[in-house]
Amino acid sequence: MGDPLQDAISTVQDVDWTPETNASPNVCQLQKLLYRRMMVGVNDGRFFAGSFNCIDKQGNIILQDALEYRPIRRSSPSPYEQRCLGLILIPASCRTSCHVEASLEEQLSGLSIAPQESTQFQEDGNNI
Amino acid sequence: MEAVADGGGLPPSSFERTGWVDVSHLIEAACADLQEGELIHGENFSLFAAMSALEIMDPKMDSGMESVGYRSVEEAIGDGAAPVNLDVQSTIDVMDHLLACEATWHKGHSLAQTVYSCIYLLQIERTSSHALLHSYCRIIHATCNALISAVSDARTHEEEDLFVMAYGLPMKREGDEKCLSILNSVEETINRQLRASKAPSSKKKILEGEESLQTNPDLEEGYCKAILSRLRFRKHFFHVLGCMRKPRGTGLELARKHIVSCLAELARVRKSSEFLTSTSYLPHGDDLEEKTTASGCNAVGFDVNINCRMLAPTPPRAIKILSWKKAIEYFEKLLHSLDVICSLHLDQMLEGVLHFVVQFQLSQPDLVARSYMQLLLVQDGKLFGRDPIIDVISRAAALPELSKNQEFQKTEFVVQLGKLVVNLLKVLCTNAAWQRRKLGKILQDWSVTSVQLELALEKEYKEVSNVSFDESSFIDLSKRLLAWAEEQTYWIASRFLVLGFELELYSSSEYCMVYWYMYIIYIRQLEIAQLKIVYNSDNSKRKGKKKRDCSKEAARDAQISSSILLLQCYICLSEGLAMMLAALSNEHKAFQPPNAFNTEEERFIQHFELLQRAHVPSHISYYLFKEWIAPARNAGVMKDNYFRDVQRISTLLRSRIPEDSEKLTEIRQIEQVAEHNRIAVNVINQARSYGSSLRVSFEFSQHPFFAVAVVKRS
Numbered sequence: 039m040g041d042p043l044q045d046a047i048s049t050v051q052d053v054d055w056t057p058e059t060n061a062s063p064n065v066c067q068l069q070k071l072l073y074r075r076m077m078v079g080v081n082d083g084r085f086f087a088g089s090f091n092c093i094d095k096q097g098n099i100i101l102q103d104a105l106e107y108r109p110i111r112r113s114s115p116s117p118y119e120q121r122c123l124g125l126i127l128i129p130a131s132c133r134t135s136c137h138v139e140a141s142l143e144e145q146l147s148g149l150s151i152a153p154q155e156s157t158q159f160q161e162d163g164n165n166i
Numbered sequence: 167m168e169a170v171a172d173g174g175g176l177p178p179s180s181f182e183r184t185g186w187v188d189v190s191h192l193i194e195a196a197c198a199d200l201q202e203g204e205l206i207h208g209e210n211f212s213l214f215a216a217m218s219a220l221e222i223m224d225p226k227m228d229s230g231m232e233s234v235g236y237r238s239v240e241e242a243i244g245d246g247a248a249p250v251n252l253d254v255q256s257t258i259d260v261m262d263h264l265l266a267c268e269a270t271w272h273k274g275h276s277l278a279q280t281v282y283s284c285i286y287l288l289q290i291e292r293t294s295s296h297a298l299l300h301s302y303c304r305i306i307h308a309t310c311n312a313l314i315s316a317v318s319d320a321r322t323h324e325e326e327d328l329f330v331m332a333y334g335l336p337m338k339r340e341g342d343e344k345c346l347s348i349l350n351s352v353e354e355t356i357n358r359q360l361r362a363s364k365a366p367s368s369k370k371k372i373l374e375g376e377e378s379l380q381t382n383p384d385l386e387e388g389y390c391k392a393i394l395s396r397l398r399f400r401k402h403f404f405h406v407l408g409c410m411r412k413p414r415g416t417g418l419e420l421a422r423k424h425i426v427s428c429l430a431e432l433a434r435v436r437k438s439s440e441f442l443t444s445t446s447y448l449p450h451g452d453d454l455e456e457k458t459t460a461s462g463c464n465a466v467g468f469d470v471n472i473n474c475r476m477l478a479p480t481p482p483r484a485i486k487i488l489s490w491k492k493a494i495e496y497f498e499k500l501l502h503s504l505d506v507i508c509s510l511h512l513d514q515m516l517e518g519v520l521h522f523v524v525q526f527q528l529s530q531p532d533l534v535a536r537s538y539m540q541l542l543l544v545q546d547g548k549l550f551g552r553d554p555i556i557d558v559i560s561r562a563a564a565l566p567e568l569s570k571n572q573e574f575q576k577t578e579f580v581v582q583l584g585k586l587v588v589n590l591l592k593v594l595c596t597n598a599a600w601q602r603r604k605l606g607k608i609l610q611d612w613s614v615t616s617v618q619l620e621l622a623l624e625k626e627y628k629e630v631s632n633v634s635f636d637e638s639s640f641i642d643l644s645k646r647l648l649a650w651a652e653e654q655t656y657w658i659a660s661r662f663l664v665l666g667f668e669l670e671l672y673s674s675s676e677y678c679m680v681y682w683y684m685y686i687i688y689i690r691q692l693e694i695a696q697l698k699i700v701y702n703s704d705n706s707k708r709k710g711k712k713k714r715d716c717s718k719e720a721a722r723d724a725q726i727s728s729s730i731l732l733l734q735c736y737i738c739l740s741e742g743l744a745m746m747l748a749a750l751s752n753e754h755k756a757f758q759p760p761n762a763f764n765t766e767e768e769r770f771i772q773h774f775e776l777l778q779r780a781h782v783p784s785h786i787s788y789y790l791f792k793e794w795i796a797p798a799r800n801a802g803v804m805k806d807n808y809f810r811d812v813q814r815i816s817t818l819l820r821s822r823i824p825e826d827s828e829k830l831t832e833i834r835q836i837e838q839v840a841e842h843n844r845i846a847v848n849v850i851n852q853a854r855s856y857g858s859s860l861r862v863s864f865e866f867s868q869h870p871f872f873a874v875a876v877v878k879r880s
Contacts, residue, residue: 064192064195064196065200065206068189068192069206081223091207091208091216092206092211093207094197094203094204094205095202097194110238119238124220125215127216127220127222131223132222135190137186137187137189138186138189139185140185140186140187141184142184144187
């Protein structure tokens with residue numbers, strides 16, 4: 039006791055952040071995507087790929103072990119230059135796209151990823 | 167599904183048979199369903215850790231943010247940002263800007279944002295067609311490598327760790343050793359061109375084979391001179407760095423010669439600015455003082471953001487490159503500091519070396535100079551790379567037996583003492599703030615070693631009878647070693663306290679307790695010094711010294727007595743100041759600490775905790791301090807006349823010391839402090855009897871850590 043920093047950490051950790059049990063199907067689905075590799079594009083043309091760690095109501099995303107991909111204008115063998123960044127926070131305001139990695143089977147079934155209400159419509163769209 | 171992309175403009179996914187699936191809509195929908203303040207996160211999530219996440223598109227955190235500059239070196243070159251066919255004026259500008267960058271680097275910015283913002287340096291091979299530029303880039307590169315290796319070897323850069331970071335930069339390159347020969351041949355060529363330009367026109371025909379730097383014959387000489395001085399500065403500077411790293415300090419003499427040449431060339435470089443500004447077409451109204459080149463023109467071939475993607479360890483803030491004039495001043499200071507290091511007399515006692523380093527630090531030398539100081543002091547675990555530490559200690563403690571006695575050397579505490587001395591020397595070369603913190607910590611190691619020594623003294627006294635050397639000598643040796651170790655401990659303690667003044671860590675309401683503590687430390691130092699004299703006299707009596715030794719001893723005694731007198735001055739000064747401050751606080755309610763945040767006792771602990779933990783000295787507490795200052799009154803300070811005592815002792819001291827200018831300055835400063843404060847005490851006392859009110863403040867106008875009272879009518 040006595041160390042204010044330690045106290046602050048324990049208070050932060052004590053708070054129960056788990057979502058309520060009566061969460062919406064969309065929230066449940068997004069929750070299933072936690073720890074998956076997620077690729078987020080931002081408005082200056084870069085992409086960030088990392089393990090999906092957290093998202094808040096405003097849509098700010100935290101990725102773990104993230105890599106930055108930066109397009110190079112005069113291209114060398116690879117059109118991207120990458121570097122390791124670690125834990126990053128991507129504000130919703132600069133996010134332009136968001137993809138998660140999925141196996142071909144999942145892609146084919148298509149079910150687990152799309153938002154619930156629109157599933158039917160999406161599948162229809164695909165069939166056309 | 168909206169998009170099942172397997173590539174399609176995105177970077178590749180990590181496994182085969184996987185692809186990217188767009189989830190933007192899902193995220194949008196889920197976020198709408200979330201409650202305010204609710205998060206979706208896994209089990210291992212911690213909000214505290216999340217706070218340290220790098221925020222993308224935050225200009226202060228995200229170094230990869232799209233900036234206006236080029237995205238790669240190739241792109242910059244392709245865009246013509248660094249043309250190789252530079253004319254002579256532009257080449258000089260590049261040289262000057264590089265010098266400014268180099269100084270900025272030394273001052274604590276990263277290499278990538280300073281020197282290596284030069285596109286020519288990033289691809290040196292490109293410049294090979296331009297001999298002059300090529301040779302200059304090569305030597306800059308070699309110099310940077312030499313400096314990085316020196317600073318990282320010395321490890322004096324704890325808080326300035328950007329200096330050695332060179333991630334991703336092309337630092338390892340073949341042919342660094344050739345840089346001098348390349349430079350020499352270019353220098354030779356320019357020298358010939360200079361001669362040609364000076365030659366009367368009749369002779370010019372003979373020299374016509376030579377190419378000139380540019381087309382205007384009237385300017386040729388000025389350009390040649392400007393370039394020559396720059397090349398020669400680089401050459402000598404590189405030599406200085408090389409000589410200073412020669413083992414056992416063997417290159418110091420040569421280094422000094424190169425430093426002299428270096429400074430001379432630097433003066434010529436500075437002077438060349440007149441010529442260069444006259445030939446350049448500078449837009450009016452531009453401030454030359456702020457420019458990074460001598461001519462005032464902007465140098466081509468630099469892009470501050472070119473390495474920004476390599477700068478993961480540095481925040482992506484914009485930095486300001488020092489001006490060219492400031493850079494020259496910096497290099498002059500650096501060379502002077504290096505010259506001071508080279509002037510170190512390698513045959514002196516440890517005490518002298520410690521004093522030298524402390525004096526050296528007074529000029530606040532920068533990182534590079536401090537690193538070279540440390541590299542000279544400690545090489546291969548030996549002092550100057552040649553004196554084993556054990557011999558250094560034996561000389562410093564005046565224990566010739568120690569270096570002969572192999573058995574005693576192997577004892578744990580002697581080995582430990584050796585390590586502590588090496589560590590102390592290294593710590594003294596770090597910057598003031600870091601140094602103070604480290605000194606506070608190593609104090610404990612010193613005091614623990616002293617305690618061990620004491621214990622060993624008692625214990626081994628019993629076992630010693632079956633050891634090969636006689637017990638009385640063992641006891642004697644240990645005792646004197648103990649006295650020496652304590653002496654060092656108190657020296658470190660006083661340095662620790664004094665550094666607090668340099669770093670402005672004490673507020674004026676705390677001066678009283680600091681001076682009081684210093685007084686206690688000095689008293690202990692005096693006691694130990696006197697103890698040493700007793701030991702020495704015992705020793706010489708027992709041995710019946712030869713005549714020659716006696717004269718040596720006499721010189722030593724004179725030195726001891728002068729250092730004792732100096733200590734007495736310090737004692738009187740610190741006691742006087744502590745009493746004066748206490749009296750002011752007791753009688754005038756001046757220098758009372760504000761109680762809003764912490765009590766006086768808490769501050770006492772904050773300042774002296776490390777000393778008390780190391781028992782330097784033991785049984786010192788806040789209550790002792792309070793007890794001591796409680797009766798302090800101005801009249802008492804007048805009567806005890808501490809400052810008059812200082813003046814008395816200093817006169818005595820003056821007669822004892824030889825024409826040693828450094829010590830004389832110290833004495834003069836002390837006398838000034840004493841005189842000012844003596845008068846101040848009188849004035850305060852008189853004002854009190856007349857009932858007028860005064861305002862007293864303290865400043866360090868006469869001495870770095872003994873304050874002078876300034877009295878004003880309020």
